[in-house]
Amino acid sequence: MVRVDGGRGSSSLIQVRGLDKKYQRGSEEIHVLQGLNLDVDKGDFVAFMGPSGSGKTTLLNLIGGLDVPSAGSITVAGDEITHMSRSKLTEWRARHVGFVFQMYNLIPVLTAFQNVELPLLLTKLSKADRRKHVETALAIVGLVDRTDHYPRQLSGGQEQRVAIARAIVSDPTFLLCDELTGDLDRKSADEIMNLIQRLMKEFGKTVLMVTHDPVVAQRADVTLHLEKGVLVEAAKPEGVTAGGLA
């Protein structure tokens, strides 16, 4: 169950309370997130929508431990990440978060295999075990035959699939996807979304995704709109426009 009213116990996987984020731009203060609440359970698939500049990326980065809030708390699987040091946070990310960004996901000088292997280099796995994990991840995303290809030898959709393989290879607690289909055509975007849905269903992954594309958003269990610094729920079938409160 996904909730945005902050009115629940501490049983959910991801729990965001009173999240505030302000940016200082010159003398002007931008109050992007204003006391935002969110609860996400294990296995949930959430889509975030909202106009450009509404703070979707900001929210995702905060939940992923890439940034620190101005106020409020984020608790993931019982760990409050909002007070962790930078280096603690880095370790935490390696264990719990799989990121897929819109662009620049892959290291161009590394092969698909090496890119997917990156998170595993941070573990104590042996070389053989790493190989096994990488091959499994690449098989899940359907790219076993592209193992030794470099990013420039892959299509945009294939690149994103490699990025997804990298995000899941270390079996993180949840996936964060920021406009992962933003650069793809309809067909590739559909393929990628099929893949994400499969991950959800077969592997019970928890996914938080930002998108501008209503068609993509429909694949999620819930679509949340970011408006004036807080999240509001949208009705699922018609969830194309900014809906009222759920």
Next chain:
Amino acid sequence: MKFRGLIFANLFRKKIRFLLTIGSFAVALFLFGLLAVVRGAFSQGVEVAGADRLVVINRVSIIQPLPLSYRERILQLRGVKTITFANWFGGVYQDERNFFPQFAIDIENQRKVYPELIVPEDQWQTFVKDRQGTIVGAATAKRFGWKIGDRIPLKSSFLPGPWEFNLDGIYHGQRRQDDETQFWFQWNYLEERVPDRLKGQIGWYVLRVENPDDSVRIAKQIDQLFANSPYETRTETEKAFAAGWVKQMGNIEFLILSIGGVVFFTLLLVTGNTMAIAVRERTAELAVLKAVGFSDRFVLLLVLAESLLIAILGGALGLGLAKLFTLGGDPTRGLLPFFYLPLKAIISGLGVALAVGVASGLLPAVGAMRLRVVDALRRV
């Protein structure tokens, strides 16, 4: 090392740039090697100098003679162990360019004062018995292809010739840096043939003291002993003597340090700039690495490892080439008898290369370390 792939992939990212940067290091370190060789060639005398040896020359200049009669008086001073003397013989072998130093030596004490220059006993015995004998350093013998038994003619510019010598023996230096270019013959033979007005004169004395700590005292005593005589002396440790000799060559050391300094400063700017560009153009990738969970310190070390590897590869290449170059021997045909690149210079060359590698990589590496993922991904 499991991160090897990551480091090397980054290194070879832009092949031309990689080669050019390596090349800058190689050129700089090649030059460093040659400068070290030249510097060594000029100052090696200082390094080989025995700590317990003093050189006594005429106070006016080294080319003015001293009387042989000083020998006994110097020997009587407390702390003097042995003394020998020699004359310079500016002979020419076939051609002026075939320069090598020729000394008329005192056969009785030569080996006691210069124990590091080794002559096989049988060869020495032949030499001692042979009025026209000569002992030659291995380098000079090799240079002219001389073998024991050869007859070697020299032309003297100030004494009527012909001067012919029998090669009775070859000496070797005990240490790599010992001078193996000298040509020795018996002082008695020279004395026999100089005009009467030059008899009883020697070029310089070299003496060994019991205890190097007494060197300064003994040097002072000698110079006092002969003060106000027609032949005043100047006595110095062999080291000071050699250093003075180097100074006469102009301030080579300063020149070399300035050239070296400029070269390395330029290298620092060039590679520093290259590393800065290399890091800037992959800001997004470094951010992704951090997002994935690589620590700030890892990213710092990654960038540093890259510049260090370039420095080591380029430095080793340059120093290797310099070493190869010096293996060919002295290109000036005898003016630089110590023409080789010592291990010490190679090590300090690598040290300097590493220092430049660290210095040029440090700023970009710290920048990469401080980079915040959110900013980096927003910027691109």
